[in-house]
Amino acid sequence: MDHFLYRDGALHAEDVPVAEIAAAVGTPFYLYSAATLTRHFRLFDEALEGVDHLVCYAMKAASNQAILTLLAGLGAGMDVVSGGEYARAKAAGVPGERIVFSGVGKTREEIATALAGGLRQFNVESEPELAEIDAVARQMGVIAPVTLRVNPDVDAKTHAKIATGKSENKFGIPIARARAVYAHAASLQGVKVVGIDVHIGSQLTDLAPFRAAYRKVAELTGQLRADGHEISRLDLGGGLGIPYERSNSAPPLPVEYGAMIREELGHLGAQIEIEPGRLIAGNAGIMVTQVIYVKEGEGRDFLIVDAAMNDLIRPAMYDAYHDIVPVIEPAPGAESRPYDIVGPVCETGDTFARARAMPPVGPGDLLAFRSAGAYGAVMASEYNARPMIPEVMVQGDQFAVIRRRPTFDEMIKRDTIPPWIGGNPAA
Known part of the structure; x- marks a missing residue:
């Protein structure tokens, strides 16, 4: 179960319309439900009720500080696999006695x-x-x-x-x-x-x-x-x-x-x-993207979206399947047709789905990739100089950006030019 449901013809994250968040933060972005994260952690904790146990969230699935802090407050331990993850767990308030280092x-x-x-x-x-x-x-x-x-x-x-x-x-x-x-x-x-x-x-x-x-x-x-x-x-x-x-x-x-x-x-x-990770975070998150173009090809049609393999690499790396649904609920009986759903990166591997049956959609329409909360944002990169996309969390009727999208200037300024290279790039 998750908390991403259609209500009055529009996909909601808990009590917030997804389109409202898209208008505020721009696309693409990741969106997490605090209620779903909480529910999934408690399902594991309750499954071992009466047994001396500790549920250590495998934070490689999704390691945003908001997610970790939420789970830490529920009593979760953390399973970490690097010094960086250890530092994140400590920063989220997880005591050392609840941290397992794998x-x-x-x-x-x-x-x-x-x-x-x-x-x-x-x-x-x-x-x-x-x-x-x-x-x-x-x-x-x-x-x-x-x-x-x-x-x-x-x-x-x-x-x-x-x-x-x-x-x-x-x-x-x-x-x-x-x-x-x-x-x-x-x-x-x-x-x-x-x-x-x-x-x-x-x-x-x-x-x-x-x-x-x-x-x-x-x-x-x-x-x-x-x-x-x-x-x-x-x-x-x-x-x-x-x-x-x-x-x-x-x-x-x-x-x-x-x-x-x-x-x-x-x-x-x-x-x-x-040490569950995927089951706690996976269905607690979606990725929201916007259709840029609908392209008619030779023998197949394409939906070109503004998300890419650098944002969600699982389909390219594992041939992974994600349900992809319109943010505006299709009309009853709407006829579907097959599309290849692809991103703008210059790689044939930048393909999310092939011959996927989709209801009528057009440029500007929003799509949601379900079950994207685990191994989505954590595996993202800036390939093709594409900024890391925002992460957003909802709780009830509230939402907050928990990692913002960097600007191009911020990305460029992380690089340094050695003194032996001449010229003035800013001139």
């Missing part, structure tokens, strides 16, 4: 920053990383809490570019080597093992891969405890998918996911950590 390439500087600022744990991805964390912690005179991320060699049945739990993926320690690596970790003076971490991929629409991975985690927990390790936390990652195509069957609900966790791991008495 990622395969933590630098020495990032490790030191997190140890100095406080964190819940490092999710360790490799033996060299474990050694580096130990060295930095000993140098600082502190003990680093760690879990080891195990790779369970489970096929998540998702897109190859977002699968993380197979043996050929770069993530984690092979589960067959886990006991040996845990034994080594226990011998180190700068780290303290607190649990196990696993994450098998993103946009999973079936619970079976989760179940297979968690059964392996349960077995490993028993083995490690028998070996004398204190396994008090199980970090289960995220990955639960969302329905990008509304005509498709719906993915499992958080309540079903929570029930499965209880079945497979509830008997272990460990604290459960989960």
Whole structure:
């Protein structure tokens, strides 16, 4: 469920007409619903009610400070994968004990920053990383809490570019080597093992891969405890998918996911950590764009819009599908026709949809890309010297710009010209 609905023939974000926001901020822009973000976080929190748990929002999905501050106020922890994300989490008021630091390439500087600022744990991805964390912690005179991320060699049945739990993926320690690596970790003076971490991929629409991975985690927990390790936390990652195509069957609900966790791991008495990102943010955001031209081509017609692949790269990178709907509700029975929906960037890959059936639309009409709240704004760039587009949040009948569009002058002034280049560009 989201809060982007037609009312009196116009698409609204909660109680605000989307067209009103477009008139105020210009297109294209991202638009988030605070009510949807809140609801989706609470669905996960309630799904694990009665279990000692922490829901850590995977902020790589959408990391605007307004989103993070909203979720932090609801009690969310944060799953971060870089020093920049750690800084954003702290700036949003998230205490260190609610920050989990993941990622395969933590630098020495990032490790030191997190140890100095406080964190819940490092999710360790490799033996060299474990050694580096130990060295930095000993140098600082502190003990680093760690879990080891195990790779369970489970096929998540998702897109190859977002699968993380197979043996050929770069993530984690092979589960067959886990006991040996845990034994080594226990011998180190700068780290303290607190649990196990696993994450098998993103946009999973079936619970079976989760179940297979968690059964392996349960077995490993028993083995490690028998070996004398204190396994008090199980970090289960995220990955639960969302329905990008509304005509498709719906993915499992958080309540079903929570029930499965209880079945497979509830008997272990460990604290459960989960790291949802896409399901919290995905359907909480849309991207709004305006049609520039309707072009008749040879054998196909095009809707050329003012958003581009640099604003929303998922279709170009993953062949991802997004529902695209007019902001003004089509008349009942309006006849649809197929269009390729494309942006203005000089790349054939700047195509959002091919032969997509659309009701009558023309130049100046507004379109909304649904389910764009996750991996939209965070993956955007300024390719073709196109400014990063604004982000806007609504709550009830209010809206606010939470990241403004930079001017061309601001973009240009970020660059510096070395003294050995002659001439005066401003002359």
